Amino acid sequence: MANDDKLWQRGDMRVFLPLGLCLFAAPVAAQTPVVPPAAPTAVAPADLPPASTARPDEAMPDQAPEPAPEPENAPVPAAGADAADPAPMQASPFQLWLDNYRAGAIGRGLKAEWLDAALAGASFDAGVVARDRRQPDSPGAPTGYATYLDSKLPTRIGPGRSAAGAHRDALQRIAANSGVAPEILVAIWGIETFYGRVTGRFDLPSALASLAFDGRRAALFTGELDALVRIIGEGREDRASLKGSWAGAFGQPQFLPSSYLVYARDGDGDGRADIIASVPDSFASIAAYLTANGWQRGQPWGFRAIVPASLDRAAVANPVAPAACARPLSRHSRALPAADWRARGVIAINAPWPADTTPMTLVEPDGPGAGAFLVTANFRAIMAYNCSNYYALSVALLGDAVEPATR
Numbered sequence: 001m002a003n004d005d006k007l008w009q010r011g012d013m014r015v016f017l018p019l020g021l022c023l024f025a026a027p028v029a030a031q032t033p034v035v036p037p038a039a040p041t042a043v044a045p046a047d048l049p050p051a052s053t054a055r056p057d058e059a060m061p062d063q064a065p066e067p068a069p070e071p072e073n074a075p076v077p078a079a080g081a082d083a084a085d086p087a088p089m090q091a092s093p094f095q096l097w098l099d100n101y102r103a104g105a106i107g108r109g110l111k112a113e114w115l116d117a118a119l120a121g122a123s124f125d126a127g128v129v130a131r132d133r134r135q136p137d138s139p140g141a142p143t144g145y146a147t148y149l150d151s152k153l154p155t156r157i158g159p160g161r162s163a164a165g166a167h168r169d170a171l172q173r174i175a176a177n178s179g180v181a182p183e184i185l186v187a188i189w190g191i192e193t194f195y196g197r198v199t200g201r202f203d204l205p206s207a208l209a210s211l212a213f214d215g216r217r218a219a220l221f222t223g224e225l226d227a228l229v230r231i232i233g234e235g236r237e238d239r240a241s242l243k244g245s246w247a248g249a250f251g252q253p254q255f256l257p258s259s260y261l262v263y264a265r266d267g268d269g270d271g272r273a274d275i276i277a278s279v280p281d282s283f284a285s286i287a288a289y290l291t292a293n294g295w296q297r298g299q300p301w302g303f304r305a306i307v308p309a310s311l312d313r314a315a316v317a318n319p320v321a322p323a324a325c326a327r328p329l330s331r332h333s334r335a336l337p338a339a340d341w342r343a344r345g346v347i348a349i350n351a352p353w354p355a356d357t358t359p360m361t362l363v364e365p366d367g368p369g370a371g372a373f374l375v376t377a378n379f380r381a382i383m384a385y386n387c388s389n390y391y392a393l394s395v396a397l398l399g400d401a402v403e404p405a406t407r
């Protein structure tokens with residue numbers, strides 16, 4: 001368990017990385033996206049990630065810190081759980097909470113038989129709650145995006161090209177239908193679950209019920225448990241097959257249950273959206289998610305850029321404070337037409353400029369002078385999957401690296 005814990009602590013994963021993989025660590029402004037030769041296909045388990053998402057289990061160095069748990073959010077035993085009250089059955093606080101949850105869920109329109117099916121065998125998982133509470137409450141040690149990319153990309157490029165080649169027909173079809181670039185579908189699949197290999201092992205009803213019971217983010221996880229009950233109740237997925245990350249993300253795209261209900265799609269034409277077993281369904285579901293979050297057909301995500309020392313950053317600062325995703329978005333400039341950036345002396349590295357009028361944003365993930373990217377709305381669509389510049393860069397650059405295999 002102790003070793004396993006480490007695997008699931010994203011912030012610690014870098015300690016497992018072999019030294020010398022610092023493909024992105026040199027002065028980034030002058031570097032082209034690196035495509036390492038023949039990445040190894042065998043991957044040490046320690047390098048395989050847990051699930052992630054614009055989801056509660058993801059803690060990125062560039063994300064806003066989680067607020068500290070508030071005292072009133074501590075687990076509150078339901079009435080009758082007090083030791084001073086000698087209830088005849090001595091039900092556990094968790095069991096009492098489940099009973100309470102059931103009553104509430106029925107009030108929210110979920111059927112009793114759905115709840116029976118979904119909650120059968122659900123138990124409190126202290127490990128899940130411990131993981132949730134272990135989320136860093138500060139951005140952590142300054143590591144920089146290059147270190148993050150080192151932890152994600154080198155092991156994934158070779159397997160990603162193989163996987164893209166193996167699923168080329170489905171990729172091309174789904175990309176043509178949705179407008180989402182095929183390499184981005186592959187890259188999200190690769191970053192999320194290592195191309196479907198690592199989808200999580202936690203019993204989802206137990207995990208979500210434990211987190212909702214714990215109360216730190218009760219509303220979020222109660223909503224996700226409701227969605228899971230509906231998925232099981234409507235027979236869309238098997239109770240037994242619903243394993244996932246400790247925070248409730250599941251399947252090859254690592255959707256939360258609420259995302260599944262909205263975005264799961266049938267990509268292989270068998271009439272059923274199966275993000276657990278079907279790769280084409282997973283591609284179609286990721287595409288649906290990105291499309292709903294602003295992906296624009298035919299646009300690139302952006303490129304690595306060199307910014308002239310003379311660039312007046314105050315002149316390009318975003319005057320609007322972001323309402324959500326504030327910390328990562330604080331690294332984004334305001335949008336200017338591509339031609340305007342070119343006129344300001346910004347240079348594209350190994351990439352063509354999009355049309356002159358394309359709105360582009362300057363992203364300096366670690367601040368001015370530490371590496372820069374010019375991005376389009378499609379980069380922000382990727383950030384909707386996980387609100388982190390580091391995450392979106394890992395997807396974008398992995399996508400660039402596997403793109404030839406999708407053709």
Ligand SMILES: [Ca+2]
Pocket residue numbers: 265266267268269270271272273274278281
């Ligand atoms: Ca299907």
